[in-house]
Amino acid sequence: MNRFDYVRAGTVAEAVQAFAGAPGAQFIAGGTNLVDLMKYDVTRPGRLIDITRLPLGDIAEHDGGLRVGALVTNANLAYDARVRSRYPLLADAILAGASGQLRNAATTGGNLNQRTRCYYFYDTATPCNKREPGSGCAAIGGVTRIHAIFGASESCIATHPSDMCVALAALEAVVQVTGPEGDRSIAFADFHRLPGDDPAKDNTLKPGEIVLSVDLPAADLSKNYTYLKLRDRLSYAFALVSVAAALELDGDTVKIARLALGGVAHKPWRNRQAEALLVGKPATRETFQAAADFVVAEARPQSENAFKVELARRAIVRGLSQAAAGTPQSLTDKRIQ
Known part of the structure; x- marks a missing residue:
C-alpha cells in the first residue's frame, strides 16, 4: 500500500474539515471494502479519516419510522427488534450478504459507498474507466457473466454489489449527509448513479460530504x-x-x-x-x-x-x-x- 496520513476525527465537523484539507482523502469506518481496495492498489488515499468515534452508531425513532446512524453495523441493524418487525425486507437483505464476521464490522454508511466487484476494476493491469477515467473499459468484450444488463454505457458495464441497498431502494429510504456546504437529504433513488460517461462516480455525494444516517419511512410493508x-x-x-x-x-x-x-x-x-x-x-x-x-x-x-x-x-x-x-x-x- 502507498503511504498515507491518518486522522481520527472526534466530531462530524472535524471529519469534514480533515477531508477538505487533503486531496485524495477518504473516510474509513469498518474498512471491509476500502482496505481491500488499498491492498489491491486500486485506491491510493493520501489521507484516511477514521470516523469510528463519531456519534453515528444509534438506531432511533424518527417521523414514524427509524433513523439509522451511518456507523450502525450491518449485524446490529439486521438483528434490531424494530427492524425485524417493521422492516423485515431490509433485515433479510442484510443477512443474505457477506458473512457474519463481515457484518459485524461493515457499517450502514460504508455499505452505501462500497464499490463494484468487477474483475477488471480490481485488476490494475487492465484499463478501467472507474479506476482511471478515460483509460477504457476492459470488461466490454471480456468476461461479462456478472455485469450489468440495465443502465450500462459505452464507458462502464459494472454492477453495484450491495444487498442492503436493494432493500433500501424498495423501501424508499432517505440518506442524510453533511459536508462543506451544510446538511442535505438525498432520496435513495437519487443517491447512486448510472455510469454514463463518468463511471468513476458511484454516487451523488459532493466532495467532502459524509453520510450521517439513513431514514426508513413509516410505510408498513412488513407482511x-x-x-x-x-x-x-x-x-x-x-x-x-x-x-x-x-x-x-x-x-x-x-x-x-x-x-x-x-x-x-x-x-x-x-x-x-x-x-x-x-x-x-x-x-x-x-x-x-x-x-x-x-x-x-x-x-x-x-x-x-x-x-x-x-x-x-x-x-x-x-x-x-x-x-x-x-x-x-x-x-x-x-x-x-
Whole structure:
C-alpha cells in the first residue's frame, strides 16, 4: 500500500474539515471494502479519516419510522427488534450478504459507498474507466457473466454489489449527509448513479460530504415481502440477480407495489412503470409475469450474461409471488421456494 496520513476525527465537523484539507482523502469506518481496495492498489488515499468515534452508531425513532446512524453495523441493524418487525425486507437483505464476521464490522454508511466487484476494476493491469477515467473499459468484450444488463454505457458495464441497498431502494429510504456546504437529504433513488460517461462516480455525494444516517419511512410493508438472491453458490457470494419485493394488498388486489433488483445495474434497479402496472391488479402469477416482461424488455445484455435476462424475469415473478403469499425466502433453507 502507498503511504498515507491518518486522522481520527472526534466530531462530524472535524471529519469534514480533515477531508477538505487533503486531496485524495477518504473516510474509513469498518474498512471491509476500502482496505481491500488499498491492498489491491486500486485506491491510493493520501489521507484516511477514521470516523469510528463519531456519534453515528444509534438506531432511533424518527417521523414514524427509524433513523439509522451511518456507523450502525450491518449485524446490529439486521438483528434490531424494530427492524425485524417493521422492516423485515431490509433485515433479510442484510443477512443474505457477506458473512457474519463481515457484518459485524461493515457499517450502514460504508455499505452505501462500497464499490463494484468487477474483475477488471480490481485488476490494475487492465484499463478501467472507474479506476482511471478515460483509460477504457476492459470488461466490454471480456468476461461479462456478472455485469450489468440495465443502465450500462459505452464507458462502464459494472454492477453495484450491495444487498442492503436493494432493500433500501424498495423501501424508499432517505440518506442524510453533511459536508462543506451544510446538511442535505438525498432520496435513495437519487443517491447512486448510472455510469454514463463518468463511471468513476458511484454516487451523488459532493466532495467532502459524509453520510450521517439513513431514514426508513413509516410505510408498513412488513407482511407481504421477500428478498430473493440468486448467486453462483449459496453463501458468501454476490448476486447475479436479486429481487426485493414488497406489496400492500387489499384482499387479492395490489394496492402498493415496490420492486427493486440487484446485480443487474450500476445502482439498485427500480422500474416505477412496472410497479404502476401492478397497482389495482389481482395478485396473480399472470399479473406478475406481465410486470416482469415489462422490466426485462429494456435489458441490454453482454455476450456472456444474456442468461440474466431470463433469470431476472423468473426471479421477479417468483419474488412477487412469495411476497403476495406472505412466504418470504428462507434465510436458512436457501433453496428457492
